[in-house]
Amino acid sequence: MTADSPRNVLVRFAPMIYGPTLLFALGEGAVIPLIPVIANRLGADVALAALVAAALVVGQLCGNIPAGWAVARFGERLTMGVAGIIVLAGLLGIVFAQSLAFFTAAVFLIGFCAASFALARHSFMTTRVPLTFRARALSLLGGTFRLGMFVGPFISAALLAIFGSETASIVFFAVCQVATILLVFFGPDPEKAVPVGAGSPTGRGAGDSRDAEDTGEPVTGAIPTVERVGVFRTMWRYRGVLARLGLAASSLSAVRSARQVVLPLWGVSLGLDAGTIAVVVGVSGAIDFALFYASGQVMDRFGRLWAALPAMVLMGAGFFALSFTHELSSAAMWYAMFAAVLGVGNGLSSGILLTLGADVAPPTDPAAFLGSWRTLTDAGGAVAPLIVSALTAVASLSVGVGAMGLVAVLGAAGFIRWVPRYVPRSR
Known part of the structure; x- marks a missing residue:
């Protein structure tokens, strides 16, 4: 496999990994905007509807560690297939929910299973993709x-x-989900089609040692053992890298999540109409999407820090600068400008969390570690909107936005300190 070109290998992954990912994201993206609407129809006010919508994120957060156990125990394919079937049950729950509590439970279940999809793909790519074009x-x-x-x-x-x-949108998600399940169960089996070990590091990383406890020092050698250990034992073994590099990664996830909340709220606070806000957010999202592959190229060619650091600096500067523009006469212009800056920063960060997790995970059995890694990063994304909301309630939206700029600065410092320590320079 290492003799293949990156393009050939990525094309080979299309029906195994990228196809199911696209189908699941299309369906989920179609339903997410409707969750607050349905919750409101079931009797929730605005605040409670937002809480119900957050059940999707909370479900994914809670599902990461069980997903790590399932992938390590049963494999990527079976975990994804069973999770897909359970998602169908959650969609039925959404359609037939007669109470807000039942509806919230169905949303939570979908988020819980989404974690299994994400972690299974992450684990597969960690063990099968050559290091030269992993990012x-x-x-x-x-x-x-x-x-x-x-x-x-x-x-x-x-x-x-x-x-x-x-x-109709829920049925569309269900159709996408059925197609995903069929592709997972009856398409090429990725675990058989691509050998384990193709993605093993050629250098030395924090996750290469499987028997020694992680004391926080970089590992200087690899130990050829394939012993499987439990999820919580893995968390303890690699506590150093999780508490250091993992927290820096969590700050990036927090800043990303805050962008999704701040941009619409800022537009509302300026008194802009829904159409204008949608255009600004849409342009920011388009810039973000346009840069996703450039991030991988930068990481593969120059190293992980060269993508992580500019992304954090741009988003931190964007949040800081935006927080001082609310009372200016040209506030709407600055809003559009800094929304674009945040889009560039977010686009440059595409794939960083996945790549860093793969870099420091145990190369032969990464699932349990990645469950902990993804729990940390998802927690950052889940907490950020709460921080913005709390600071807005206590002080002002500008203070909440400025605080996220501070989080970005601290995260950038964490990346500067810990990426060179835990990720070899060859990466």
Whole structure:
């Protein structure tokens, strides 16, 4: 496999990895905007509807560690297939929910199973993709998901215009999910088609040692053993890298998540109409999507830090600068400008969390470690909107936005300190 060109290998992955990713993201992207709408119809006010929508993120956060156990125990293919079937049950719950509690549980279940999809793909790519173009492969994975989440809402809008009911979008997600399950179970088996070990590091990383406890020092040699250990034992063994590089990665996830919340809120606070806000957010998202593969190229050619650091600096500067423009006469112009800056920063960060997780994970059995890694990064994404909301309530939206700029600065410092220590210079 290492003799193949990157293009040939990535094309080979299309039906195994990128196809299911795109289908799942299209369906999820079509349904996510409807969750608050359905919750409101079931009796939730605005605040409670936002809490119900957050159940999707909370479900994914809670699902990462069980998903790590399932992938390590049963393999990527079976885990993805079973998770897909459970997602169908969650969609049925959404359609037939008569109470807000039942609806929230169904949303949580879909998020819980989404973690299994994400972790199974991440684990597969970690063990099968050659190190020479690992970042490009994982950036393409992230870009495929972003494409689905970007296009999905437009498909949902079209279905609503045609059928006039949210059920049409839910059925669309179900159709995408059935196609995903068929592709997973009856398409090429990625675990058989591509040998394990293709993605093993050629250098030395923090995750290469499987028997020694992680004391926080970089590992200087590889130990050829394939012993499987439990999820919580893995968390303890690699506590050093998780507490250091993992927290830096969590800060990047927080800044990304804050961007999704801040841009619409900022537009509302300026008194802009929904159409203008949608255009600004859409342009920012388009810039973000356009840069996803460039991030992988930078990481593969120059190293991980050369993508992580500019992304954090750009987003941190964007948040800081935006926080001082609210009362200016040209506030709307600055809003559009810094939304574009945040889009560039977010685009440059595409695939970084996936790639760093793969770099420091145990190369022969990464699933349990990646469950912990993804829990940290998802926690950062889940906490960020709460921080913005709390600071806005206590002080102002400008203070909340400025705080996310500070998080970005601290995260950039963490990357400067820990990426060279845990990720070999060859990466």
